[in-house]
Amino acid sequence: MDEIKTKCLIIGSGPAGFTAAIYASRANLSPLMYEGHQPGGQLTTTTEVENFPGYPDGTTGPELMEDFRNQAVKFGAEIKDGLVTEVDFSKRPFVAKTSDGNIVYADTIIISTGATARYLGLDDEKKYMGLGVSACATCDGFFYRGKRVAVVGGGDTACEEALYLSNIAADVFLIVRKDYLRASKVMQRRVLDKANINVLFNTNTVGLYGDDALEGAHLVEGLGTDNEQRFDLPVDGFFLAIGHTPNTAVFTPAIEVDEAGYIKTQGDTTATNIPGVFAAGDVADPRYRQAITAAGMGCKAALDVERFLAESE
Numbered sequence: 432m433d434e435i436k437t438k439c440l441i442i443g444s445g446p447a448g449f450t451a452a453i454y455a456s457r458a459n460l461s462p463l464m465y466e467g468h469q470p471g472g473q474l475t476t477t478t479e480v481e482n483f484p485g486y487p488d489g490t491t492g493p494e495l496m497e498d499f500r501n502q503a504v505k506f507g508a509e510i511k512d513g514l515v516t517e518v519d520f521s522k523r524p525f526v527a528k529t530s531d532g533n534i535v536y537a538d539t540i541i542i543s544t545g546a547t548a549r550y551l552g553l554d555d556e557k558k559y560m561g562l563g564v565s566a567c568a569t570c571d572g573f574f575y576r577g578k579r580v581a582v583v584g585g586g587d588t589a590c591e592e593a594l595y596l597s598n599i600a601a602d603v604f605l606i607v608r609k610d611y612l613r614a615s616k617v618m619q620r621r622v623l624d625k626a627n628i629n630v631l632f633n634t635n636t637v638g639l640y641g642d643d644a645l646e647g648a649h650l651v652e653g654l655g656t657d658n659e660q661r662f663d664l665p666v667d668g669f670f671l672a673i674g675h676t677p678n679t680a681v682f683t684p685a686i687e688v689d690e691a692g693y694i695k696t697q698g699d700t701t702a703t704n705i706p707g708v709f710a711a712g713d714v715a716d717p718r719y720r721q722a723i724t725a726a727g728m729g730c731k732a733a734l735d736v737e738r739f740l741a742e743s744e
């Protein structure tokens with residue numbers, strides 16, 4: 432067991448965490464990052480990335496995150512494989528325990544643990560992951576130009592994803608388990624008015640099929656009722672949009688979160704309710720959830736840390 436002191440502990444290694452690490456190391460703060468259970472974050476589960484500025488020929492999620500990582504290491508960020516399992520926010524320096532048995536004393540903390548897309552829990556989702564199954568229309572929608580896709584969910588995210596895909600794909604099927612959409616009225620209207628979006632109400636997905644890649648979904652209308660109807664929907668893409676869970680379990684209840692579980696930040700800054708603790712990326716962003724916006728928040732968090740340390744000295 433080591434006891435480590437750092438001016439800035441960064442928890443999580445997606446675009447937000449790495450950008451914070453680049454800025455903090457260039458500001459001579461020698462940040463220490465714990466990468467978390469999915470080094471590189473959600474982007475490592477996507478294939479091609481074509482919307483990150485600076486890559487005119489596109490790149491892949493894993494390559495992009497490797498570039499982020501190398502840039503952070505180049506400027507002196509220390510990156511450790513492992514999880515932060517416990518944090519005592521009650522006094523400064525904050526005390527964090529880690530899965531590799533270390534105790535970290537940190538003057539400031541940047542939480543960039545991201546959010547995890549929810550899945551239905553079907554084995555088939557894992558089987559066709561990257562082969563037709565995705566939880567991010569903005570990341571992967573482009574690959575379904577002129578094709579048939581399904582989106583699962585009835586909230587604002589599902590409606591947004593369906594609308595986004597409707598401008599790319601030939602046909603979009605929105606699979607909604609209830610007989611109504613939970614999304615805001617304006618989003619509902621847009622979806623219902625769009626000619627190539629077909630909403631399948633009262634419908635659940637019970638499986639996916641396809642030889643090598645996804646070819647369709649096994650659906651049930653009226654699941655559990657006397658009128659249960661099983662049918663197959665041929666689709667090339669199957670997008671999950673049933674919500675995200677921000678990864679905050681280690682930090683709550685000390686860190687304040689909103690009703691959906693996202694860390695609350697103050698005004699235009701990345702400051703949380705605890706002075707010296709900042710949050711960046713999807714863990715604090717229910718709205719945009721893009722690599723580039725997360726990177727922007729990571730930059731802001733590092734600048735907020737710098738300012739905070741300068742003011743406390």
Ligand code: NDP
Nearest residue numbers: 551584585586587588589591608609613672673674675717
């Ligand atoms: P929500 O929790 O609002 O909606 C999740 C949807 O997925 C619901 O329709 C839910 O169905 C459905 N669902 C959940 N689990 C399953 C399952 N196992 N099988 C089938 N369907 C399932 O999540 P969102 O991500 O849509 O939104 C999160 C928050 O972010 C909301 O407050 C939303 O308003 C906000 N948001 C705002 C946007 C904007 O303002 N532009 C854009 C996107 C999100 P059911 O209704 O039956 O529970």
